[in-house]
Amino acid sequence: xxxxxxxxxxxxxxxxxxxxxxxxxxxxxxxxxxxxxxxxxxxxxxxxxxxxxxxxxxxxxxxxxxxxxxxxxxxxxxxxxxxxxxxxxxxxxxxxxxxxxxxxxxxxxxxxxxxxxxxxxxxxxxxxxxxxxxxxxxxxxxxxxxxxxxxxxxxxxxxxxxxxxxxxxxxxxxxxxxxxxxxxxxxxxxxxxxxxxxxxxxxxxxxxxxxxxxxxxxxxxxxxxxxxxxxxxxxxxxxxxxxxxxxxxxxxxxxxxxxxxxxxxxxxxxxxxxxxxxxxxxxxxxxxxxxxxxxxxxxxxxxxxxxxxxxxxxxxxxxxxxxxxxxxxxxxxxxxxxxxxxxxxxxxxxxxxxxxxxxxxxxxxxxxxxxxxxxxxxxxxxxxxxxxxxxxxxxxxxxxxxxxxxxxxxxxxxxxxxxxxxxxxxxxxxxxxxxxxxxxxxxxxxxxxxxxxxxxxxxxxxxxxxxxxxxxxx
Numbered sequence: 524x525x526x527x528x529x530x531x532x533x534x535x536x537x538x539x540x541x542x543x544x545x546x547x548x549x550x551x552x553x554x555x556x557x558x559x560x561x562x563x564x565x566x567x568x569x570x571x572x573x574x575x576x577x578x579x580x581x582x583x584x585x586x587x588x589x590x591x592x593x594x595x596x597x598x599x600x601x602x603x604x605x606x607x608x609x610x611x612x613x614x615x616x617x618x619x620x621x622x623x624x625x626x627x628x629x630x631x632x633x634x635x636x637x638x639x640x641x642x643x644x645x646x647x648x649x650x651x652x653x654x655x656x657x658x659x660x661x662x663x664x665x666x667x668x669x670x671x672x673x674x675x676x677x678x679x680x681x682x683x684x685x686x687x688x689x690x691x692x693x694x695x696x697x698x699x700x701x702x703x704x705x706x707x708x709x710x711x712x713x714x715x716x717x718x719x720x721x722x723x724x725x726x727x728x729x730x731x732x733x734x735x736x737x738x739x740x741x742x743x744x745x746x747x748x749x750x751x752x753x754x755x756x757x758x759x760x761x762x763x764x765x766x767x768x769x770x771x772x773x774x775x776x777x778x779x780x781x782x783x784x785x786x787x788x789x790x791x792x793x794x795x796x797x798x799x800x801x802x803x804x805x806x807x808x809x810x811x812x813x814x815x816x817x818x819x820x821x822x823x824x825x826x827x828x829x830x831x832x833x834x835x836x837x838x839x840x841x842x843x844x845x846x847x848x849x850x851x852x853x854x855x856x857x858x859x860x861x862x863x864x865x866x867x868x869x870x871x872x873x874x875x876x877x878x879x880x881x882x883x884x885x886x887x888x889x890x891x892x893x894x895x896x897x898x899x900x901x902x903x904x905x906x907x908x909x910x911x912x913x914x915x916x917x918x919x920x921x922x923x924x925x926x927x928x929x930x931x932x933x934x935x936x937x938x939x940x941x942x943x944x945x946x947x948x949x950x951x952x953x954x955x956x957x958x959x960x961x962x963x964x965x966x967x968x969x970x971x972x973x974x975x976x977x978x979x980x981x982x983x984x985x986x987x988x989x990x991x992x993x994x995x996x997x
Contacts, residue, residue, distance in 0.1 A: 622662075850865070901923060901924070
């Protein structure tokens with residue numbers, strides 16, 4: 524949400540870790556974009572959502588912040604979600620979900636019943652959508668929704684489930700009631716334990732700025748999302764520090780990893796941290812610091828236009844079938860100098876090795892990382908290497924890199940673009956949101972991301988799906 528953007532800008536965060544560049548080398552078999560299509564479509568709320576706070580400020584067809592998941596029980600079943608009809612100040616009318624049963628060739632869009640006033644609920648807005656599959660094929664949706672009529676807004680954390688591949692969804696179960704400061708939820712279905720899923724989220728205590736504290740909470744379900752355990756705080760950084768963007772991953776041995784960012788205003792450090800649990804989240808080991816640097820300046824300005832380039836600062840993570848854990852993060856400090864960092868752990872998250880993704884020649888941001896069933900790791904991101912200073916466009920492209928040797932070597936593929944950042948969402952929404960989606964297939968990857976003009980047809984932006992893998996491409 525925009526509140527997180529402002530907080531991160533205030534604290535000047537760009538997550539990164541000390542890194543050493545590893546040169547690229549040619550590994551076997553090129554990956555290509557095998558499918559590329561818009562999946563968001565026209566807004567289903569063209570008439571607005573009567574009664575919702577500041578509904579008139581919502582922009583029809585402004586869609587951002589997609590997530591994506593692939594059903595391990597049926598890899599042709601893919602589910603994606605995004606924020607629909609966003610305004611600069613008051614977030615989205617609703618979160619939409621799209622599902623495919625044929626490997627991404629066709630999609631059906633739907634809503635979560637009762638999530639907001641748009642779909643029969645009482646909330647003014649929804650945000651931060653996330654999707655995941657359990658190993659039994661149950662699809663889970665997680666997000667936040669609440670009232671924008673108060674300051675700060677009162678936001679609930681909730682979850683929904685689908686047993687038919689994302690075609691139909693239950694009314695959301697409330698995991699945390701409406702509270703000021705609830706943010707950044709992410710849901711994860713268990714790959715090995717039927718009926719189990721986990722939710723992690725941040726809590727931003729902002730009522731007294733001089734003593735504000737930012738924590739992380741955890742809840743789980745053991746009955747397929749019908750009920751959820753009482754929230755428990757799993758990380759409390761202390762005064763003047765911020766924990767944010769938690770993501771939970773499950774190792775093949777059952778260990779839970781919660782990977783998140785921390786910014787400490789007293790020490791001046793930005794860190795990537797990892798919490799581990801061996802008992803389904805009942806207890807947690809002390810956090811591991813995967814990497815840290817001094818907090819960099821808060822903005823990178825494009826000289827020809829004076830615009831601030833996107834800096835969501837959200838780490839992204841994945842776990843491979845062989846148990847290797849990965850984290851990717853942005854660390855770009857100049858318009859003509861970009862970098863995407865990669866952290867790798869092969870001991871269940873206890874220690875991490877770092878490197879930089881090679882071949883990123885300009886400002887780069889918002890990586891997404893995933894691993895396919897053959898242990899190939901892939902990363903997608905945006906960068907502005909093809910931008911031409913002095914024209915009326917800020918051009919960005921979506922790129923993909925993959926490695927079959929745990930990040931030692933990489934090969935790049937162009938995915939989409941160029942697209943115009945200036946016609947996407949406002950800077951406070953990071954143009955395309957704070958994250959986008961990437962999920963592993965049996966061989967290859969399913970990606971979801973936003974594009975603006977000239978690609979968008981249904982509003983200022985559209986959400987696109989791409990299949991990236993070996994073989995023929997477009």
